[in-house]
Amino acid sequence: MSAPITDAFEILERIQDGFFALDQHWNFTYVNEKATRLLFRSRNDLVGKNVWQEFPKAVNLPFFEKYQQAVQEQTPVAFDAYYAPLDAWFDVKAYPSANGLSIYFQDVTKKKLEQQKHEELFHLITENTQDMISITSAEGRVVYVSPSIRTVLGYEPEEVIGSIRYDFWHPHDAKKFTSSTSMNHIDGTTFSRRVKHKNGHYVWVETSVSIKKDEQDEMIHAIGISRDITDRKLAENELRKTKERLQSFVQNNADAIWVINLEERVLEVNPAFETMFQWRAADVIGEQLPIIPDFMKELMDQIHQSVKAGISVASLETIRKRKDGTLLYVSATLSPITDSSGEVIGITGICRDVTPRKKAESTLQAKTQQLESFIETNEDTILVFNVHGTVQRANRAFERTFGWSKEEIIGVELDDLPMVPAGYRSEVRQYSEEVKAGRSLHGIEFILLRKDGVQLNVMVNLSPIYDGSGKVDGWASTIRDLTQWKKSQEMLQLTEKLSVAGQLAAGIAHEIRNPITAIKGFVQLMQSGMEDKKEYLDIMTSEIERIEQILSELLMLAKPQVSKFVRKDISLLLDQVVTLLSTQAILNDVEIVKDFEATMAFIECDENQIKQVFINYIKNAIDAMPSGGRLIIRTEKIDSKQMSISFCDNxxxxxxxxLAKLGQPFFTTKEKGTGLGFMISRKIIENHAGDVKIMSKVNNGTTIQVILPVEQGK
Structure with a gap:
């Protein structure tokens, strides 16, 4: 091996990158030491072998595609790829040659993991931050915007991505920005502008910009972090008006306002101060505050010291003095005035004259005491319940009437009230629901029990109690013992009966005298020996039966009876009453006309009491016609549930x-009348679930209409 080749191998062994070379058949021809460590294979294990056979899983990864590309196009390639068998990321550069391919690679797994962390952190921040994060390309197109754009501008991110940065800006701001600023010059700066909201209005947005550049100092992209500062802009506008508003507030406030320094010299007062305390501003500015009475100065010195220490005093109810020496009750608030460094430099006070309120509170307290006295001294029982039906209050009359003490009844639930009989409890619950719904109930007649078991007839009134917000907070029950009153009513009815019976005595005597005279005459004739006596005997029998009928009606009226309701034919009752009074009508030249409806009508009634009513009305009609006249008694059905009985005289x-006074006890137009008849008659009709109406005009007669319920299905 020649020296240059030896030197080249030494260089390849020393480089920090892994390196291997492949021939035209993809066989390893050289592998450096670094590559064996990165691939976890020995050099002898790889040289001469096919790369795709040794690393078959790389065939389906970018390695195969990129290597093929480099060889076919004879151009270098660079890429990152993940190789799962080694659980590693590699940064790869491949250089083709006529004899094969040279590959340099590095393990960038750590770098990739760090990058992934950064990307995850970036997405975590951008996906969850309230600020809007955007990335703009060098060409000015938005390539990313965080989801918070929905909150800031109302758009979905995909509606903005791809747009030019100025598309949503206010035209004035866009023009000003593009004419005076370039993107390269705003790196690290913060600026504000108006951006169009999806709803059409503009939002003030403040953006901090960071520019990422390449090696040639050219912009790659810009990252902007934006936030909605509309409120701040509005606040800045309001701030410009604060001084004027504050001055207006002080000068026009209905409450007295003053400002003193730490030496407690007056710096400023408003017109309301002058009006309330009678001192002019010119008289008090620079002087000690003159509105504090001498007997309050020690206390106010302590309070002023607290305010000078930075503590505000709110809703202080105290006394202040006017220039003429009169005293006012005021509600005051004292607050420290601080400079920009937070140091207290004075005190401001604002107070309101509450003298009328104090007087009202005194009046209210007096009325409350009066109400307490009214409840405690009332002769009627008063019970107060909360909204849940628990007794909260009972007066002394309760103890006298029912025998239980207050301690025994307070706290008792509605369903456990000892004076309510078991059979009435469901009815009591129903009444409580109605009063809780805000309805007042009056005149309810009830049977309640005393502690000793005695039954009391009572009348109950229920009234809701409201809290300050107008919501039902409970109810009050007023109970009046009617036991003695009921007995008095019965006595009144008995008295009226006796009065009616006495008035009827003369007519009945006359009525009886006539048949007796006839009987006596015929008896004398029979005694004289007349032959045909059958006709006389028939007449005598008829007159005797008439006497019996009249006496029977009189006894029924006069005899005390237990009230008992039975089913009666109204026409039959009227016939019997008319029979009783027909003689008196004849004696007074009064014609009684019966205009009864053909169909039978039955009512559930106390026969004796109803007859008493009809006798009263007929007698009154007879008395109203001293020169004679006509009385029409008419019956007719109003509907399937009611009928009318009218007594019409002329x-x-x-x-x-x-008419307005009719029915008042002891009011009467008759010389010997008691004034009780009509009152008792009306009460009897009301006890029969009926009603009475009177129509009358001077010299045109009177009509009394009685309306009674009709018995159904019998």
Missing amino acids: GVGMPEEV
């Missing part, structure tokens, strides 16, 4: 002022 009628 008497003197009543003016509106009398």
Whole structure:
């Protein structure tokens, strides 16, 4: 081997690259020491052997393609490729010759792994950063943009990639930039411009640019990191107006504002200060703050020291003095004023006159005490529930009425109230749901139990309680014991019955006298020996039956009876009442006309009470026609559920002022009346789930309409 060849081999052995040579048949002709270490094969194991047979898996990799390209085109090739059997990346350069191929290669696995880490880190940053990252080619086309462009500008990345960098810029900014700046001169700089948002408006964007260049100092690409600074731009614009706004705020604020330095000399006050405290600005600027009363100065010195230490004092309720010596309740906020280095250089104060509020609070406290007194001293039981139905409050009347103490009832749940009978609990729950929905319930009649087991007739009113936001926060229950009132009502009804019975006595006496006279006459005739006595006996029998009927009706009216609802034919009831009062009607020259509907109508009623009502209305009609007249009693069905019974007279009628008072206890237009008849009659009708209406005009008569429910399906 000649010396030059020997020298060449020595050089190949010393280079840091792996090197091997292949002949025209792809056989190894030389392998240097570095290549044997990189390929993990000995030189003797490779020389003379075919590269594709020794490394068959390389055939399907870039190695085969690139080597073939170099040989066929007789041009050098360079490439990176991964060889899996060795789990390594190689940087390869192949140089063709007439006799074969020379290959230089390096293990760049570590470099590749580092590059992959950098790429992964780059993608991690670009995919997750809020800033928008873009890469622009030397020609000015966008080749990459991070997903954050969706947040900043509203575009999808693919909508921007491939566009020219200035396509989305504001025309004015694009023109200014291109005319004064070249890309090579903005490396490492930060600039701002307006970029068009997908929605059509412009967004202020600040971009930091880094230029990557090649060995010839030519730009390869530019990397830009951009962020939305629209808010900052707006803030800068607002900042320019801050002084004017602040001055306007101070001068036009309805609250008094002052500024003092660390020596507590007044630097500035606003017009509201002058108005509130009566001192002019010229009188107080440069002086000690004159609005602090003497008895408050020690405390305010302590507070001022805290503010000078950098501590703000908010919503301080205190007392201040006006120039005329009067005192004001104020709510004040004291804040430190600092310079650019953060040092406290003064104190600003702002205060509001809360004297009216203080007075209102005192008034509210007084009213609260009045309300507390009202609840505690009320003769009716008052219970207060929270929104969950738990008793929160009970007054003394509860203890007197029901026998349980406050301690025993407070905290008890609605379903566990001891005074509610078991059969009424579901009804109580239903009422509670209604009042929780915001509805007030009044006049609910109920049966409740005392602690000793005695039943009480009560009337309950339920009212929702609202919190400050208008939301139902609970409810109050007012319970009135009606037991004695019920007994009084029964006594009133009995009294009215006796009154009606007494008034009927004269008519009934006359009614009985007539048949007795006839009987006596016929008896005398029979005694005188008249032959035909059958006709007389029939008349006597008829008159005796009439006496029995009248006496039966009178006894029914007068006799105390337990209230009992039974099914009755309304027309039959009216017939019986008319029979009872027909004599009184005749004596007063009143004609009673019955205009009853042909179809039968039944009602569920207390017969005695309903008759009492009808007697009252008929007697009133007779009394309203002192010179005689006509009373029409009419029945008709309103619908399948209700019917009407009307009593229409053509008497003197009543003016509106009398109608308005009708039904009040002891109000009457009759000389010997009690004023209870109409009130009791209305109450009886209401107890029968009915209603009473009165229509009357002076000299045009009166109509009383009674509406009652009709029995269904019988």
